[in-house]
Amino acid sequence: MKTLAAPGYWQQACAALSADPVMAALIARYPDAVLGDRGDPFQNLARAIVGQQISVKAADSVWARFAGFAQTVSPERIVTLELDALAACGLSRRKAEYLRDLAGHFADGRIAPARWKKMEDEAVIAELVGVRGIGRWTAEMFLIFSLRRPDVWPVDDIGLQKAVALYYLGGERPTPKVLRQHGERHAPWRTVATWYLWRSLDPAVVQY
Numbered sequence: 532m533k534t535l536a537a538p539g540y541w542q543q544a545c546a547a548l549s550a551d552p553v554m555a556a557l558i559a560r561y562p563d564a565v566l567g568d569r570g571d572p573f574q575n576l577a578r579a580i581v582g583q584q585i586s587v588k589a590a591d592s593v594w595a596r597f598a599g600f601a602q603t604v605s606p607e608r609i610v611t612l613e614l615d616a617l618a619a620c621g622l623s624r625r626k627a628e629y630l631r632d633l634a635g636h637f638a639d640g641r642i643a644p645a646r647w648k649k650m651e652d653e654a655v656i657a658e659l660v661g662v663r664g665i666g667r668w669t670a671e672m673f674l675i676f677s678l679r680r681p682d683v684w685p686v687d688d689i690g691l692q693k694a695v696a697l698y699y700l701g702g703e704r705p706t707p708k709v710l711r712q713h714g715e716r717h718a719p720w721r722t723v724a725t726w727y728l729w730r731s732l733d734p735a736v737v738q739y
Contacts, residue, residue: 566726579665606635609631629664676738681722683725684717684724690728695710695728697732
């Protein structure tokens with residue numbers, strides 16, 4: 532992880548969000564605001580695929596074996612590797628296929644990080660979910676933790692649902708529609724609001 536600091540927009544966002552009493556209290560309670568930049572987009576997305584549906588410890592172990600076998604975790608390298616060889620690193624056959632598909636998208640330009648700065652969030656998400664094994668939630672986590680976009684509101688995230696229920700809805704879990712409507716009050720700083728709502732449920736700083 533390259534950056535252990537809040538993005539440049541964080542203070543402005545906190546000032547605006549503090550008009551909401553709940554957010555004002557959370558912002559005051561958690562001064563340890565960091566949103567790490569994990570660096571290489573391909574490796575970050577590959578890690579997300581490797582880590583699906585397994586524990587962090589297991590994911591780290593599989594990643595270490597995979598990276599050691601690949602030697603260079605780059606799109607150009609991964610597209611050359613056989614699926615059976617990838618599976619031998621501890622990956623399921625399906626995840627091996629996902630990694631090859633991801634590498635193919637990068638290698639042939641269907642995914643081009645250089646374009647992202649000029650693209651809206653939804654356009655980046657659409658590009659990412661074109662990869663097998665990457666759904667909307669994974670794409671939104673990538674926008675938050677890698678691209679550090681300021682206005683992402685991941686309505687499918689269980690932690691966000693729990694926090695909004697706890698602080699705003701008397702404990703009643705919101706439907707996606709209700710959660711989406713609630714998020715409008717935090718725009719255009721919904722990433723920052725999400726971070727503080729997550730932080731309030733977790734004893735450690737939230738990372739992905």
